[in-house]
């Protein structure tokens with residue numbers, strides 16, 4: 503890859519030994535191997551407000567500072583990977599609240615990859631569907647390939663090593679896809695080609 507793209511991963515679990523965080527680290531590791539500049543944004547480090555339409559004056563200072571720092575992580579990011587455990591059939595409140603503190607400025611036009619974990623065997627399909635819908639509402643390009651991990655806590659050891667080869671392969675594919683599409687989306691050469699294509703003559707043979 504020629505241009506380096508920035509990709510961030512947000513994990514919707516604040517648990518100390520989160521399986522979602524372990525999975526996200528593998529996804530980001532693969533994206534980095536593909537040439538991306540990656541960062542895991544850990545929601546435990548941000549004392550975010552409960553999302554509400556505050557005017558700046560009303561928002562307590564510590565929340566305002568935390569939110570500014572959190573938003574700054576999205577500056578220049580071309581790709582965003584959202585990871586969440588399934589909580590009662592959906593994403594966690596922690597992740598939804600973090601996203602609700604953001605908007606088009608952080609998501610519009612960005613490449614989004616999805617990762618879901620669940621305690622049950624059925625996996626995190628509903629969480630992934632809900633995240634997809636949220637991504638669409640924020641006008642981002644949500645990639646079709648996604649990863650769902652059932653019985654997630656049994657799939658990683660204490661050091662974060664994935665104990666299931668097939669899951670690790672899927673996680674790495676996700677990292678690779680987000681890196682690939684972020685690069686394509688960011689590439690000046692490809693933008694030039696698309697502009698040329700859009701500005702080209704209409705098909706003279708067409709109606």
Ligand SMILES: Cc1cc2nc3c(=O)[nH]c(=O)nc-3n(C[C@H](O)[C@H](O)[C@H](O)COP(=O)(O)O)c2cc1C
Nearest residue numbers: 515517520521522587588589590591620621622654
């Ligand atoms: C409040 C709560 C609700 C949950 N709801 C579901 C659920 O609906 N389906 C499911 O399969 N697992 C459910 N789980 C289990 C988590 O999805 C599972 O433990 C997940 O791997 C935790 O992710 P983490 O290790 O990153 O914190 C729930 C856990 C909690 C704490």
